[in-house]
Amino acid sequence: MLGEFALIDRIIARLGDAAAHDLIVPPGDDAAAWRTGPGIAVATIDALVEGTHWRTDTMAYGDVGWRAVTANVSDLAAMGAEPQYLLIAMTLGPAFTVDDLDALVEGLAESCRLHGVRVAGGDIVRGPATAISIAAYGKIETGTADAPLLRRSRARAGDFVAVSGTPGASAAGLAVIEAGRAAEVGVEMLLLAHRRPVARVALGRAAAASGIRCAMDVSDGLMQDLGHIAVASEVGIELAAASLPLHPAAVDALGASAALDLALGGGEDFELVLTGPRAALVALDTPEVPVTLIGRVVAEHPGEVIVWGEDGEAYEPPRRGWDQTRDSGERRP
């Protein structure tokens, strides 16, 4: 393997225009620096570790790089922020090769370009396992006292609940891969949802601009993430199972029942779930990024999420998301 500084030069070269060369201090000094104006800075950090967050048999390094960027940008999207810069700390495991690095960086760069963010700096070290930590910075330009931010704590009884896209598609893609069915016709969109998810940046900004004040990205599953909103906002949330926008390919490949469970319990789609006035939510729906009403915020059962089945009974999905500190296996439905 190359030395630290040769690796950094190689990474910066391969990032191309995904590296922020025009900063006051671009990548390569003790820290990066850029000008700020009056407004709000939004910042988040996420760590992905091989074996915990991905396995080399279900995901190529290009997909890992793509996903690492998407996961962080998604946290900014879920605040209504405009993503700007990433700082990337890479830990290279013993078996990690320069070819692996090139593939990872290519995936990083592609996701950066799609999401309109650039790499401002980083760190690279050796360790017993390959891992990648990304800190993402974004901004909200505002002069108003009521910051146009999307919070977990701002759901109010009477709000409607909406979700973008087709939650569960990523988990369905992983299920297809694990069942050895990745070569089947008709599952391509599920594989793409798993390997190349897209963060809902434009939707988050449009929602915040339209006056919506509560959203989250679906990273641990709809039930669990809506549970965070219910707890933080001290409200109850009720969903109608029949209204959940299942991916047609997930229904075809796995059946309606499994597709429903994956929509409720499967994470990593990076869709946004939002609460607010019905008209404001409906106005966010576009052909490119569908936004579907799936439930209501209620004053009853604060902190709890209830899913009503078509039979009029409360439906309990088999699994409510995934806790990264309890389970050392790959995320799975």
Added chain:
Amino acid sequence: MLGEFALIDRIIARLGDAAAHDLIVPPGDDAAAWRTGPGIAVATIDALVEGTHWRTDTMAYGDVGWRAVTANVSDLAAMGAEPQYLLIAMTLGPAFTVDDLDALVEGLAESCRLHGVRVAGGDIVRGPATAISIAAYGKIETGTADAPLLRRSRARAGDFVAVSGTPGASAAGLAVIEAGRAAEVGVEMLLLAHRRPVARVALGRAAAASGIRCAMDVSDGLMQDLGHIAVASEVGIELAAASLPLHPAAVDALGASAALDLALGGGEDFELVLTGPRAALVALDTPEVPVTLIGRVVAEHPGEVIVWGEDGEAYEPPRRGWDQTRDSGERRP
């Protein structure tokens, strides 16, 4: 071990006033958010991995937490920035206990308080090895076009070179520990330099305010880090071995020759090395944080650092710092 959310609650509680509870969006949402004004944002990220950056037999988890914060704050100090917020991603290895976590967080919090930074958010995951990545965020308030930033690329022939404190003290502390001499009288300050290093925040800000434009923190050793300045600035650097401010305890414990080699090749002191006009550098010297002139910037041998010994010959220290991607062992002299 507790679940993810119980761990996060525990960490936030134990951070106390080292967590930034007064942000627009404090720790606990998708991302943190704070107000910005006109000026410059400065940001950096560093990863520390058990086995690569520390060993449990030479450093307690409280020291690891302290050092992780210091290393990041030091990168902001080396830019002349005012440190503000940290984002912390922790990977917990299989043997890591709640007691270990409490100790690590206590060290983080102590270093945060000393350096005037606060934790704005984080992430916690499980993995095959304990690791900690910190992104640090600071600011420089300026309305001028010539940003008061300390860069690697701004050394000019004719500048003097100065260093704060006593570089090599941290490496001397590690050498004492590894030799089984940590209980000896007289080595206490070396142990402290290794386990509880302090970033030179006030010095960095004072230097930038006084018009100095070139500095770096000594994280990989004086020779290697001055080499970065020499390359980035396309200048040569010449040091006088006799002028290096060796720590008296390092000389006493290890001898003058070893202390000199550690001053040139030992990293992790987080001292600042600066270049600029003689008078401006001398004016930075204080009883609390001594600043010592150690050499000159020259037009000759661009990219190279030469150390002149007392015998008038160029001195080649046995080791020029440490490359994190080549060597999987602990940093050592």
